[in-house]
Amino acid sequence: MKKLKKFGLVLLVIISVIVVAGVIFMTHMKPDYSGEKQLSNLSETVDVYYDSYGIPHIYGQTEEDAFRALGYVHAQDRLWQMELLRRIGRGGLSEVFGKDVLGTDKFFLSLGIDEASNQTVVELDLNTESVKLSQAYLDGINQFIEDGPTPIEFYLTGIDKSPFTLVDIHNTLGYMSFSFAQAHKTDPFLTNLKNALGAEYLTDLEIDIDPSSTLIQNHNPKAIDTVRNTVITSVTKTLESLHIPLFEGSNSWVIGPEKTKSGKVIFANDPHIGFAQPSVWYEAHVNTPNYEKYGYHLAGVPFPLLAHDRKLAYGMTMFENDDVDFYFEETNLNDSTQYKNGDGWAAYEFVNKSIKVKDAEAVDFTFKKTKRGPVLNGIANQVSGDRPISMWWTYTDVKNEVISSLHEMSSATDMAAVEKALPKIHAPGLNIMYGDAKGNVAWWATAKLYEIPDSIHTKFVQESPEAFPAERRYLPFAENPQAKNPPWNYVYSANNQPDSINGKLYPGYYLPENRAKRIVQLLEPKNDWDRTTVGEMITDVTSAVDPGVLRDLAKVLDVKNLTKEDFQILDRLNSWKGDHPLESVEATIFHRWEYEVIQAIFMDELKVEQFEEFLSTHMSKRVIAPLVNKPNSVWWDDVKTKDKKETQAEIVQAAFQDALVSLRKDFGPNVNDWTWDKVHSIEHGHPIGQVAALRSFFNVGPFPIHGSREVINNLGFRYNSEGYYKVGSGPSTRRVIDFSDIENSMSILPTGQSGNPFSKHYKDQAQMFLNGEFRKMMLNKDEIIDKADSKLSFTPQ
Structure with a gap:
């Protein structure tokens, strides 16, 4: 018995040590939002006030000082994201994720992003203000790499940290251009x-x-x-x-003084980008005696792509x-190293590249240009x-x-x-x-x-x-x-x-x-x-087109072939306004029906692989509304039935029945159970979240979510045969800037400001985003200092 007690005591001590070590590790891994740090090459102290959502408000005496601090605070929240984005254009993903992504690395290397970035940097005038500020920002990133804790993703993937350069900035922008x-x-x-x-x-x-x-x-x-x-x-x-994240689309509108209650401009913008964790934008308010912008930054890029101050806003x-x-x-049949160039032949350029691969030898490959x-x-x-x-x-x-x-x-x-x-x-x-x-x-x-x-x-x-x-x-x-x-x-x-x-x-x-x-x-x-009504508009979930498509489909149905229950469903659909709240039954039925129509129209001519390619294009979204008004289009016929030619009415009728059969199979006979929240969901995925055991730690969600594709609150998904729609892209931020009350302009991020899973700001905006809520973007220094959650000061080293 004594031995058992002794063993239990030892086990308790071991567990306690592990817990304490875990707490110390987690504490060490968190970003530092307060205290004092020394930063190289500063001329004077830079103060960073963090608001309650982890947004840094950076106050420096010179722009170079402020951008150096921006690089540091950006890196401590988003270094892993910076690392991934800079690697894409240069073909560096295989070094992190292994041979399965070799094809992607080869493709990006062949595009020439990295080559163009290196050439651009060679031609830069290093004395221009944009280059000097870019270098100051990079210095801040690199000092965090040298002095700060290593993000957990680097441990889990086994890669080393390395300094960032001007080439990395351009490679990130090159990927944005491709995406x-x-x-x-x-x-x-x-x-x-x-x-x-x-x-x-x-x-x-x-x-x-x-x-x-x-x-x-x-x-x-x-x-x-x-x-x-x-x-x-x-x-x-x-x-x-x-x-x-892949760049997808976006909304923006700017309302002139003649159309606002206050007689001042109101600016709205919600760029649509593939959802990921962390979300794509890093917010930062930078202030010096000669410069001020509240901006949204890509990981590893010093200047904001979206920004505002008291004078102006852009997005x-x-x-x-x-x-x-x-x-x-056309390759020369007599010399495979040549291609047709005008009336003659020119030599292919052969480009040799080498790709580092995790847990394997480097892979060399050659492509032609x-x-x-x-x-x-x-x-x-x-x-x-x-x-x-x-x-x-x-x-x-x-x-x-x-x-x-x-x-x-x-x-x-x-x-x-x-x-x-x-x-x-x-x-x-x-x-x-x-x-x-x-x-x-x-x-x-x-x-x-x-x-x-x-x-x-x-x-x-x-x-x-x-x-x-x-x-x-x-x-x-x-x-x-x-x-x-x-x-x-x-x-x-x-x-x-x-x-x-x-x-x-x-x-x-x-x-x-x-x-x-x-x-x-x-x-x-x-x-x-006013600001309130614009905020309501930016979260609008009603389609101006879908009800028309539904009516065009419904009018060709032969109601004599519908059961009483099916007719009641159709009657219910006819009163639909095109809105997509969580409780909508009509939205669920419409999208299931529309998919069945699209599949019936195109699948017989296209192979499965081609049909999937078609669904990935913008063309698949553009085509349906016009096509339902073209009953004689060649696409309506099912080419697999050689002995007859199908009509639009036959295809639409069969699609309606197929949609209802599948909905009853999935959700039962009670139509009121076919609600949008059961089929439309969002999960903000992290690369490490692909590992099932780590999914709940790194990913944010899944959650049911209102909205739909191609409504203002554009929560996009790709149609599929299952009829469950996982949102892939949508508002990467929602901003409303009111020049009659600039202090109360508002914004939101899909998850949180930080990409560090140990930070309290990793997902503290996720529920607000789902609810269509906003938070304040503070500009007033007195208010910022008064309401600051913490203060981090950088002093000259």
């Missing part, structure tokens, strides 16, 4: 479809511009062969599985323009076919001045200064939204747009190298779509097609008019907007 990626999904798919089915099948796919849809209005009086392509599918799946949405083109190349760009065939066997396909991309074709532009924007004090910085943004294409305290509102589409011959369709792989020369004639920025203080007194963007300017409608991969139509529908009649 839109709609051309990679769409162009090879359409080329294959045309070759397999013929041009007749392309007519109703909404691949061209529809001038009858809701367009963003310009106001600028001064202006002038078969190929199997799974490369982007594979890459996208890899990035999604690692929960690395962004994706422009969705076409900045990628693919070419079929033409003057148009890298040849994608053979890169991890993701593009197959007899003919080589090369890729031309604006991002690597044009001098990179994005960092300079972001610095100029963040330093701007008026509309003219912001506009002056925008021509330097060449890719990705962005809609920059603007409002200020003087009453100005503006929207500019930023991108290096180029002249496209009338004979060229950019959404197909180019058949002839001479059909669309790689040497583009870029248009002056003044010809870009834009609107400054338009007579309708507001500007907006919802990734929809801009109207023509100088007679041009620019091609792109624009999203359907759904959100745009709803935004205009709400903005146009109302002239007494």
Whole structure:
């Protein structure tokens, strides 16, 4: 008995030691939000006041001091995120996650992001203000790497910390430019479809511009062969599985003084990005005697992409323009090292790369380049076919001045200064939204747009190298779509097609008019907007298009073939307003029915893999509303039934029945149980959260969530046969900035400010985000100091 007691005592001591050691480890791993630290190269003390949500308010005497402190505090909350984002463009994921992501590394290396970043840095003038501030920010990151605790993800993956450089900043921005990626999904798919089915099948796919849809209005009086392509599918799946955010879309609107209750501008913006943990933006308020911005920063990028101060606010949405083109190349049959170039032959450039792989030897690989760009065939066997396909991309074709532009924007004090910085943004294409305290509102589409011959369709792989020369004639920025203080007194963007300017409608991969139509529908009649009503609008869950689609489907049903119960369901649907609250039954039925219709329309012509590719494109969202109004479209016939030709009515009727059968199977016969909260959910995933035992520690969620795809509160998902919709992307922040009461402007993040799972700010905003709530963005120093949760001071070393 004594031995048993002694053993129990020893065991208790061991457990106590483990617990104490665990507590000490966890305490050591937390970010330091208070106290004093020495920082190299500071000229004077920098004070950082943290508010109750972990947002740093940084006060320094010089910009270099403030940005050095920003780098440090950003790194202690987001170093792991910085590490992942800088690795993508340089092909460095395999070193962390092993051989399964080799194909993704090969693809990104072949794109030339890392090569372009290195060339950009070589050409930088190190004495410019943007470079000096960037270097100060990097110094802060690197001092945290040297002095601060190592984030737990580095221990779990077994990688070492290493200093950040200017090349890393540009690689992160290069990945951002790529992440839109709609051309990679769409162009090879359409080329294959045309070759397999013929041009007749392309007519109703909404691949061209529809001038009858809701367009963003310009106001600028001064202006002038078969190929199997799974490369982007594979890459996208890899990035999604690692929960690395992809840029998707966004909403923004800026309301002029004539339409607000206060007579002052109100600015709203919610960029739509793939959900991940941590969320993409890091908020920081930086203040010096000559500079102030409350900004939203990408991990590892010094200057904010979204920001405001007392004078002005700016934000962004994706422009969705076409900045990628693919070419079929012709290899010389007598010399496989040459390709057709005009009337003659040119030598392929062979590029050799080496990729470090976790727990394995480094992998060497070689790819070919033409003057148009890298040849994608053979890169991890993701593009197959007899003919080589090369890729031309604006991002690597044009001098990179994005960092300079972001610095100029963040330093701007008026509309003219912001506009002056925008021509330097060449890719990705962005809609920059603007409002200020003087009453100005503006929207500019930023991108290096180029002249496209009338004979060229950019959404197909180019058949002839001479059909669309790689040497583009870029248009002056003044010809870009834009609107400054338009007579309708507001500007907006919802990734929809801009109207023509100088007679041009620019091609792109624009999203359907759904959100745009709803935004205009709400903005146009109302002239007494305030912060509260704009906050309600930014969380709106009603579709302006879905009820019309439902009515168009319902009117072709033969009600004589419906049971009494089915007729009651249809009657219930007919009164649906298109809203998507958690308790909605109608939303659940509509989306299940719409998917069954889409599957019936397209699955017979497309293989399963092609159908999945189709669902991943914006085109799949654009096509359904117009197609239901085209009863004679070739797509309605089921080509698998050779002896008959199906009608639209037959397809829609069968889809309705299939939807109801599947809903009864999943949720039972009581229609009131078919609520939206059972099928629509969100989980903010962390790469380490893929390990089942660690999921609950690193991931945030899952939660049922209201909203839907292509409503203003755009919580997007991809249709699937199961009928359960896991939200993949949505508002990465929601901001409402009211220039009549700038002190009470408001924001929210999807989870929390910190990416450190031991921080109390890892997920402290998650429930607020779900509820559509906001928190204050403080600018007043006295209030910030008075309400500060903690203070961290950096002193010269």
